[in-house]
Amino acid sequence: MSPSPVFPAQDPDYAFAMDATPTTTVRINKFNGTNFHTWKFKMQMVLEERELWEVTSGEVKLEHCTTTADQATFKRKSRKALAIICLAMEDSQLPLVRSAKDAHDAWSRLEGHFEKKSLANKLFLRRRFFTTMMDEGDDVLEKRLGRLMAKCKVIDLGP
Incomplete structure (x- = not known):
């Protein structure tokens, strides 16, 4: 194998x-x-x-x-x-x-x-993560959750 x-x-x-x-x-x-x-x-x-x-x-x-x-x-x-x-x-x-x-x-x-691990970059990405909002007419929650999960991975917040 x-x-x-x-x-x-x-x-x-x-x-x-x-x-x-x-x-x-x-x-x-x-x-x-x-x-x-x-x-x-x-x-x-x-x-x-x-x-x-x-x-x-x-x-x-x-x-x-x-x-x-x-x-x-x-x-x-x-x-x-x-x-x-x-x-x-x-x-x-x-x-x-x-x-x-x-x-x-x-x-x-x-x-x-x-992997930009500088403090400034992590703060910027964290701010983007917490201010992410659903667009009007955006009914595909999976799409948004995927983007949020990607942001979590970048700033080491989640899986």
Whole structure:
């Protein structure tokens, strides 16, 4: 049940196909600059499943590796994770990570670019969240709830 990268010519928007069961396939869209939080979570799951998350997240660093074998394993895992991250991105997003020295560097660059965590930005988004109102004639509550949930995710208020 090991996932493998899939880049079918007829469907270039998908980066990975993973068999969850013998009859179902989970697909992860290539990151195109939108919906970073969803892509990030799915990529974290791919990296976790392949036992590469520790080097990507920075939980394990090269300095923590004391033996030559551990250092070689760390470097191999980091290169593999970097390749997975880059191959799961559309060409338009690659300049953000092109010069990254390792998987952790690439991941940090993406988080820094797409997750604006400054206090001013959080306050701005919080204000937008609490002042969101339904438009006149807008009878689709699901649409509004979806927007509110997206804003919650951005400012870490909810699921």
